[in-house]
Every structure is written in structure tokens, then in C-alpha cells.
Amino acid sequence: MANGILVYIEHVDGKINRASLEAVRAAQLIAGQTGQEISAVVLGQGIGDIANEIAGKKLNSVYTVENDWLKTYTADGVTHALRQVIEQTQPALVLLTHTYEVRDFAPKLAASMNRVLVGDCISFRIENGKAVFTRQVFQGKLAADVVPVGDTPHFVSFQIGSYRGDESEAGQASVSALTVNLDADLVRQQPEERFKEAKAAVDLSQAPLIVSVGRGIKEQKNIEIVKQLAEAFGAELAASRPICDNEWLPMDRQIGSSGQTVAPKLYMAIGISGAIQHLVGMKGARTIVAINKDPEAPIFEIADYGIVGDLFEIVPALTAEAKK
Amino acid sequence: MKIIVCLKQVPKNDSILRINDQGNWIQDRDLTYEINESDAYGLEAALQLKEKQGGEVIALSLGPARVQSVIKEALARGADRGIHLEDPAFDKLDAYGIAAVISAAAKAEGFDLLLTGLQSDDYGFAQTGVIAAELLGLPHATIVMDVQPGDGSLRVKRELENGYFQWVSMPAPAVLTIQSGINTLRYATLKGIMGAKKKEIKKLDVTALGIDKAALAPRMEFLRVYVPQKSKQTQFIEGSPAEIAASLMEKLRNEARVF
Ligand SMILES: Cc1cc2nc3c(=O)[nH]c(=O)nc-3n(C[C@H](O)[C@H](O)[C@H](O)COP(=O)(O)OP(=O)(O)OC[C@H]3O[C@@H](n4cnc5c(N)ncnc54)[C@H](O)[C@@H]3O)c2cc1C
Ligand SMILES: Nc1ncnc2c1ncn2[C@@H]1O[C@H](COP(=O)(O)O)[C@@H](O)[C@H]1O
DSSP: OOSSSSEEOOEEEEOOOOOHHHHHHHHHHHHHHOOOOOEEEEEESSSSHHHHHHHHHHSEEEEEEEGGGGGGOHHHHHHHHHHHHHHHOOOSSSEOOOOHHHHHHHHHHHHTTTTTTTEEEEEEEETEEEEEEEEEEEGEEEEEEEEEEESOOEEEEEEEEEEEEOOOOOOOOEEEEOOOOOOOOOOOEEEEEEEEEOOOOOOTTTTTTEEOOGGGOOOOGGGGHHHHHHHHOOOOEOOOOOHHHOOOOOOGGGEEETBBBOOEEEEEEOOOOOOHHHHHHHHHHHHEEEEEETTTOOOGGSEEEESOOHHHHHHHHHHHHOOO | EEEEEEOEEOTTTTTTOOOOOSSBBOOOOOOEEEEEHHHHOOOOOHHHHHHHOOOOOEEESSSSHHHHHHHHHHHHHHHHEEEEEEEEEGOOOHHHHHHHHHHHHHHHOOSSSSEEOOSSSSOOOHHHHHHHHHTOOOOOOOOOOEEEOOOSSEEEEESSTEEEEEEEEEEEEEEEEETTSSOOOOOOHHHHHHHHTTTTEEEEHHHTTTTHHHHOOOOOOEEEEEOOOOOOOOOOOOOSSHHHHHHHHHHHHHSSSOO
């Protein structure tokens, strides 16, 4: 009978991805209400230190799998290894954090077991003894309560930042090694070294004031009005991803999970809806102002000051006021 | 190179979303639609590969009759033919079900490359392409920023977290999920729009695809959909634009002390 929660621990360059600790924390909270046992699994090569670090969390067991084919991450390698671990340990729930790596293999893993991943959840709630998961739809404009249906194991991933990894409880778990079978036929991807592009010309991480523009600006030529506001404030100009995708502003002005992370005194989001991938780059700002014509735009969930209205009216008025 | 590109039709980005009577999804009345953002980049990537290498681009979409407009848009931009997957049984599928239907159609068609967007703007599963790869028994890569086709193989650039990238090689055929912004989108020309009228759109349903109904059984269920609760107390500033501007500047100076 399938039982318990299995947490996937991700690591790179010999270090745990801190986001995996958020899944550990989520597992502890779920287990606290359902009484399930929790185990964690680390795949790779030379992973003893990582396993020991995880064993210092309040878990029942930590499984390690050492295999040459797991030296560097591949979707095929991790999928096959983790499936064999699941078959050997029979968890009812497999928990992951919705990182880029998890996005790359978890849907395949679940599908290979005839299941679907309930992905990118932001919270859970126990209803009638069963876990119900909340995930964002329409880029955070709506929330949906969803449940996995069908036989276990169920696969669930939590959005980064949904639980606090640093609040995961300490303990002492046993560590045991499992073996899996992998070979060149199974692992088809050949990864090269990870690299960073040439350093960004603009470093916004230290900027005290940032005025940021999103797709609400509609056309490239309109960016001028936001530029004028930034100048009047003495602020740096930044943008959401679609603005940079369209080449309306250079890539190094992009804020978010695939752009820069900033923590200014003031972040003014103009015509930006507030998708999670944008929020993770700027939610550390001390004061957030949002200007958006949609009163239900998710950006207002984290704004200190909200202005519901047409940016084409508000922004010039603000520029004029700032110049006074 | 024969490339199938998946295009999902989604409500226009600035749509006002109303929840349906069952409370488990939105009302699709009164909505206008567009091509899912990352899919438009997938289509452009396919068209550019074809221009370099020769071959064929097939635009595929699953959904009700209205999704033909995204197929037609793709044909006008330069895709060669379309495949429209439509059946009442395809209504409200989860990511596994959608991938099962798409992979059945792709398998019947045959291809060198199957492209999807990395994530749909409505469901946001971020899974369909990866599941399709598994069901087709093919290798895949996600969040792809560049594609270099080789002889029976592919080398692709993946976006990773924290500003990292990585090249990955794999044998073809393969499935790739494309990230937005990897190229510059083209728009349909008048000539393209006229030419599109003559291009074929093949319609396929459950029977034509020979899909096992068990593949379409829900593996996850939406219980309810709602407007999220706010966690932060936002001070909303109201008035004329000039009043708002004066009030905000006063608050930024004296309350938030950012200047
Ligand atoms: C793996 C991955 C990584 C990503 N990385 C990033 C990233 O690093 N950074 C990033 O920003 N995004 C990123 N994204 C994209 C992200 O999901 C969103 O698509 C994007 O942030 C949306 O940008 P936006 O808010 O400018 O556009 P939209 O979502 O289109 O929002 C435009 C807003 O403007 C408002 N508006 C329209 N007209 C007006 C007007 N006249 N006056 C006032 N308001 C108006 C609308 O109400 C709307 O809220 C990533 C996505 C994925 C899947
Ligand atoms: N109904 C559909 N028709 C065509 N392609 C789709 C459909 N649903 C999903 N896709 C493709 O799968 C990608 C990922 O979708 P999702 O898994 O829902 O985030 C999308 O960007 C599309 O390319």
C-alpha cells in the first residue's frame, strides 16, 4: 500500500537548491495534519554532504542514489532514476518545488507513471482528510483549487516562495542508499557546461529608485512618457519581460526570474500585471507603487500604493508633479 | 525538416474574466482570443528553421471551431498546412489529456521536430510538450532559447535560473518547449493572408485519431476558481490625474520617505 510523502531535493555544484527546502517545509506541514511519514531523495554523484545536510531536517528517512548517469542533470536520467525510487519506496505523494529543473522532468516522470503533475501550487488545505491544492491560473489573475484524482502516487509541485524553507524543522533522519539502473539508451540528452552571458551593462540591483514599464504601454514609442517620469524622479528605467522580448528596451533592463532581482526604496510598476515571474524580481522593494487600469491585476496584491486608472493620463500628471 | 508547431488559443491578455455558473472555470462568452504568447515564438522559430533548411511547417491547435482562427493566422504568417483537433471529448482536458491528443496527431503525421510553447497563459500547466515527448517516447528540452539542427540530432540552448544558460544535444526527432523572446515575430502580409485561404486544414476527432478514452480520463480536477484574496493592505489613491499625482508625491515624500 502506497504511503507517505517523498520530497525531491535538487542541487547544483555540490549545493542544495534552497528552493527544495520549501518542499521539505510543505511536506512537514502536510504531514503535521495527515500523520504521514516523510522521506527525501537526493540523486547524483558525490552527494554525501547534501544527504547529510538534508538528514538534519525533521524527516523519517533520506534516500541517496549515486550513479554515473546522474553526474549532471538530464531530464531522462532524473526521470528514470526517480521512477525507480518511487517504485521501490511506494510514496502516496511526491512533492517538489516548481523550479526550472522540476518543470523540465516532473511532467515526464508523472506521465511515465500514467499520472499528471499538479504543478506550481501556492498552498494546500486539508478538506475531509484530503489535500486540496491551490494554483494560479491566468497568470495569477485567478486562483484555482485542484485535486489530483486517480491512484497514487500523486505528484505536486509548489511555486518558489510559497513556503519558507528556513522554517523547516530540524531533526535527525536515517540515510540509506538505493540503486537504480540507467544506461546510454535511457539518457538521451547530452548537457554542456552551464554558462552566463556577458555581464549586463546595467546593474539595477543597487538602484534606489526604479520606474518599470510593462505591456500596458502598448507601443514602443509610448515608452518615452515613462522615461520622462523616470528622469523626473532621478530613477532607473526597467521593464517586464514582454517589453524586452519585443526589443523595446534592452534585455538588461528586464526585472524578474529570468532578469534582474532588485530591492530599491521605490519600485513603480506601470502597466505591469504582476505575474509571479515578475514579482520574484521586485517584491523585495521597500515601497511598491502600481498603476494599472485593471483593479484586479495581481500587482495590487503586493503594492503599497495602488492607482487604478489609465497610465496615459496618470504618468504625465506624475511627471508634471515631480518636476514642481 | 518537418516541424509541427502547437498553437493554443487563449483569451486575450487584457480580457475581463468572469467565473462560470459552476464556479470551476471562466465563462467563455464575450471573450476575444489570441495565440498563446510563447506559441507565437514557437511558430516563428519553426518558420525560420524552414527558411534555413527547407521542409514544412504544420500548425496544430486543439479546441472548438474558434481555434481555426489561430491556425489561419499561422498559415498567413507562412505555415504550410494546419491540423485542427476538435471533439466534444476534448473539452476541459488536463495537461495529460491534451498531450495525449496532440501526441496521437503528431505521431500519425510524423515529424522531425515538435514545438510547443513553454506555458499556456490560461491554465499555465507548463507541461503539455514534456508529457507529449514522454508519450511519443522522444527526448525533449524545455525553456529553449535557440535551436541548432544537426544531422539526426539537435543542439538547443536552454534558459536556466539565475541568469545561467546551457546547451544540450539530443537525437532527433525531439520535442522542444519554446521560451518567449527567442526571435523577432513577423506579422502576416496581405499576400500571406490571401495565400492562406488555399492552404489545407485537416480536422481530426477522437475516432480519426484512434484515441483510447482511458487516456483522456481526468488525472486532476478543478474544484473551484476564484479571485485571489489580497495579502497586503494597498492604499488606493483616487481622484483626477492631477489630484492622484499630488497625493502620491506627498505620500512618497512624507509617508514612505523615498525621496
Ligand atoms: C519561465 C518564465 C520566465 C519568465 N521570466 C520573466 C521575467 O524575468 N520578467 C518578467 O517580467 N516576466 C517573465 N515572464 C513572463 C511573465 O509570466 C508575464 O508574462 C509577464 O511578466 C507579463 O508582463 P506585463 O505585466 O508587462 O504584461 P501583461 O501581463 O500583458 O500586463 C499588462 C498590464 O497592463 C495593464 N494595462 C493595459 N493598458 C493599460 C493602461 N492604459 N493603463 C494602465 N494599465 C494598463 C493591464 O491591465 C495589464 O495588467 C516569465 C515567464 C516564464 C514562463
Ligand atoms: N489546446 C491546445 N492546442 C494546441 N497547443 C496546446 C494546447 N494546449 C497546450 N498546448 C501547447 O502546450 C504548451 C504548454 O501548455 P500548458 O502545458 O497548458 O502550459 C502551450 O504553449 C501550447 O504550445
